[in-house]
Amino acid sequence: MNQQDIRNLLDSCPTPLYVFEERLLKERVQYLRAHLPKETGLCFAVKANPFLGRFLQGCVDRFEICSPGEMYICEKQGIPAAQFVLSGVYKDEPSMRYAFTHGLCDGILTVESVRQFELLSSLSREYGKPIRLLPRLTSGNQFGLSEAELLDLLRRISAPGKDPLASGSFLTLAGIQFFSGTQKTSLKKHRRELSMLDDLLDRIRAELGIEIPLLEYGPGFPVAYFSGEDFDEDAYLEEFSSLLAQMRNKLPIMLELGRSITASCGSLLTRVADLKRNHSGNYAILDSGIHHLAYYGQFMAMKHPVFELWPPRESAPDDPEWNLCGSLCTINDLVVKKLPLHDLKAGDLLIFRNTGAYSMTEGISLFLSRDLPAVVCLKENGETELLRGAEPTWVLNGGADPV
Numbered sequence: 001m002n003q004q005d006i007r008n009l010l011d012s013c014p015t016p017l018y019v020f021e022e023r024l025l026k027e028r029v030q031y032l033r034a035h036l037p038k039e040t041g042l043c044f045a046v047k048a049n050p051f052l053g054r055f056l057q058g059c060v061d062r063f064e065i066c067s068p069g070e071m072y073i074c075e076k077q078g079i080p081a082a083q084f085v086l087s088g089v090y091k092d093e094p095s096m097r098y099a100f101t102h103g104l105c106d107g108i109l110t111v112e113s114v115r116q117f118e119l120l121s122s123l124s125r126e127y128g129k130p131i132r133l134l135p136r137l138t139s140g141n142q143f144g145l146s147e148a149e150l151l152d153l154l155r156r157i158s159a160p161g162k163d164p165l166a167s168g169s170f171l172t173l174a175g176i177q178f179f180s181g182t183q184k185t186s187l188k189k190h191r192r193e194l195s196m197l198d199d200l201l202d203r204i205r206a207e208l209g210i211e212i213p214l215l216e217y218g219p220g221f222p223v224a225y226f227s228g229e230d231f232d233e234d235a236y237l238e239e240f241s242s243l244l245a246q247m248r249n250k251l252p253i254m255l256e257l258g259r260s261i262t263a264s265c266g267s268l269l270t271r272v273a274d275l276k277r278n279h280s281g282n283y284a285i286l287d288s289g290i291h292h293l294a295y296y297g298q299f300m301a302m303k304h305p306v307f308e309l310w311p312p313r314e315s316a317p318d319d320p321e322w323n324l325c326g327s328l329c330t331i332n333d334l335v336v337k338k339l340p341l342h343d344l345k346a347g348d349l350l351i352f353r354n355t356g357a358y359s360m361t362e363g364i365s366l367f368l369s370r371d372l373p374a375v376v377c378l379k380e381n382g383e384t385e386l387l388r389g390a391e392p393t394w395v396l397n398g399g400a401d402p403v
């Protein structure tokens with residue numbers, strides 16, 4: 001995004017405004033592919049940025065879809081169902097029926113509980129539709145299956161004839177899934193997890209005689225959000241790749257990634273709406289706030305995210321420190337504390353970088369009934385595409401005409 005792009009965007013859209021850059025997004029996927037073993041697959045976790053699935057077609061191998069809403073979004077965006085991984089801790093029957101009757105089960109379906117297995121196998125039988133299942137191993141929380149349940153399900157999937165519930169359905173085992181958390185900076189944790197998975201694969205082979213065809217692993221690769229953060233990503237990915245190479249079990253690996261794919265292509269443009277000095281502090285009020293900015297690892301607004309001030313200007317050692325506050329009616333709406341800014345004026349623009357993942361969906365967007373920010377994509381061909389206008393939320397919060 002150059003100076004002219006910023007001027008054009010501000011001429012055509014109100015702030016706050018999310019801008020996603022297609023070129024940066026694609027370069028990011030190329031970077032990840034170049035730094036991971038070449039046979040490793042990439043599955044985009046749609047939750048990180050549901051707007052960007054369609055721009056990732058042809059760049060990633062699969063799309064992990066975690067709710068009915070995400071499924072409808074991907075369907076609408078024309079993503080081939082063969083690339084869907086229908087996932088989620090709560091799979092409700094109506095949306096699963098929709099998937100079966102609209103050809104959306106051609107990819108893979110995760111299994112997070114015995115009840116989910118029973119729902120999916122009975123729908124498979126009812127619709128006469130073969131499905132490929134990806135049981136999820138828990139990492140010790142509400143997600144996925146215990147090891148004992150997982151082994152039992154593998155038995156049932158691989159010998160459906162002997163299982164009263166699975167018989168008559170057409171179930172194939174696609175692999176197993178494991179995800180234990182996001183923003184994982186610790187390679188030790190990866191080492192432990194991959195070694196645990198290696199042991200599990202051995203156990204499955206020894207006890208059940210089953211070769212698991214795929215490991216779908218969510219590595220939760222981290223993003224460096226704050227200035228001064230020391231993260232050598234090349235070295236991190238090199239070490240991670242060597243951990244994959246050291247696994248005894250040689251099987252296809254699919255990495256489920258969200259944050260690491262989309263964070264860096266996004267910016268939030270927000271204006272300084274007001275400036276004041278209360279007691280001994282300088283306060284700048286932004287037209288955005290914590291409902292639009294989700295920086296994982298931010299702590300009491302003390303860390304300084306990567307940002308730019310626009311129009312651009314020099315900084316000086318004696319620049320005053322500003323507390324950047326949002327437009328919500330809570331003292332918690334503090335975006336950044338004590339940020340030195342040169343000659344700050346009402347109307348100046350702040351461009352918060354690395355906001356392409358989770359920021360636009362995780363915020364408490366309905367609080368105070370403020371408008372949702374517009375979302376635009378700066379496309380590779382130089383065009384700007386409006387992906388969503390600045391939608392009012394007051395209609396959702398009691399302002400709609402009574403029917």
Ligand SMILES: Cc1ncc(COP(=O)(O)O)c(C=O)c1O
Nearest residue numbers: 045179182218220256257258259
């Ligand atoms: C099952 C699963 N896979 C992948 C992801 C993506 O994680 P990240 O954005 O850290 O890459 C998530 C995030 O919650 C998830 O729940």
